[in-house]
Amino acid sequence: MAVHKLVLDDVEEALYTLIAIHCTIEDYRLAYLLNKHLGINLVRKPRDLDFNKDKSAYSIFEWKDDKQLTTWSLVSNICKNHEALPQNNQQSLFNTQDQITKTFNLIPEHKGVNYFLKIDNGNNFSKEAYILNNILGIPQVATAFSVDVNQLKSKDNLIFN
Template sequence: MAIHKIQINDFISDDYELIAIHSSLDDYKLAYAINKILDTRLIKNESNIEIAIPEGKSAFSNYIFDDEKSDVQWSLIENKTTIVTSKKKVAQLFDQVDITVFLLPEYKKADYLLKIENIDYDFDEEDMIEKLLSIKNVTTAYTIETTNLKSKNNLIF
């Protein structure tokens, strides 16, 4: 009898674009601006993206849009969040420590990530980045090369 092994790399798909966005806007304001400029319908996802770290569990808010017409999935995810932990078993007022956790630690300066899945060959990322840069309070936006990304498993959700 043959043994078949399934590895995590079998499920990782590189048919998505990932755009880093630097912005001082709140997540809901950025989602609204993206909806307006890119004609999407990003809505708040009730379940956060969770990543476990030794200090505790971190939760990243995200907005999703499933474009059924073109079969494209859009996700706007915050790249950093803060968790509050205590150094001692019984926490007192000043024993708490804020720890910043990043979804993609390689891109610590990026505030948000825009993940676009199931894109086709005529996808124009330069035009999209140009539109994102026209949003007020978006400092910069750029494409992230996903092939050499160390923490790409954090993008599986």
């Protein structure tokens, strides 16, 4: 019987640039500042990214530039959920509900990063340094840097479509 072997060396990975952004402002405010400083038009998507079976949801803003055939996505890296602790059957003077805050990360390898800007382009994207300098020029941004996507273990979380 003949043995058939499939070779998957010709599979291309999607080409995109990933920029990590450290800042303490809200997602909508950062999207506004990026729109202003980069000349783009990020808009909040109607549905958040939902992971871990409804335990964590991450806000996402997106803009499709049809002229340059580029998709820009701003996604939050941090999700904080408040969960109620199980109540004891003890009687107490004050009937309070204790809560615990759980923090989830979209990309666990970069827990300190607040947001990721993903620039998805089928071609080689050559404006990365220019975009990074413009983001660093925003006063509310503490720092921003490029992320090597090939080094990420959880890069599958960056597939938004």
